[in-house]
Amino acid sequence: MTRRIVYGISLWVYLGAVACTIAAIALPNWISYTSPTDNDPIRVSYGLHKRCSSITGQCTPFPQDQDCHGDDRSFCSMWRSTGFLMNFGVIFEVAILVAYVVILVGGRGTREIGWKILSPMIMVVAAAQLVAMTLVAYLYDHDNRFFVGWALDKSWILCTVSWIVMLFDAVGVVSASFLLPPEDDYEAIPEPY
DSSP states (O other), X not given: OOOHHHHHHHHHHHHHHHHHHHHHHHSSOSEEEEOSOXXXXXXXEEOSSEEXXXXXXXXXXXXXXXXXXXXXXXXXXXXXXXXHHHHHHHHHHHXXXXXXXXXXXXXXXXXXXXXXXXXXXXXXXXXXXXXXHHHHHHHHHHOTTOOBTEEEOHHHHHHHHHHHHHHHHHHHHHHHHHHSOOTTOOOOOOOOO
């Protein structure tokens, strides 16, 4: 039986993972390139929805139509799928936040069964982020636009941290439900002599 304190700690861990998710989406740093020069290096970085370059000094929407012709169609499909999965994860994370509130505000009965709903929802988000991270890593390894000098960057790392933390969070809630004794268990009243 999971106690209120377990859900409270789980919520704080979860909020940390959500912060990593939002930062991963917002920062245009999934894959980046920095030229190997000492003075004024050229930097190009790809985010889920924009590409930034130090040459032009600005960020442009990405991928654009000219990025998606011929052999690049599979690249664009996978890159857009990554963006979709991460955005889907954020929407699902809001639903999970509502579930946390309902469980924490609800009574003992809600807490007793709350883990059965909460943990699978967290696992769905972790799985979506795992697939998104894997797609970007696959593109990094196999697409011709990424040559020596390109590297997986901050957003990819934040995504990885987010899904791992969510996975441990879900496992922790499930473990607590099986390992902790029942909450507010009744004690026998001693009989008078």
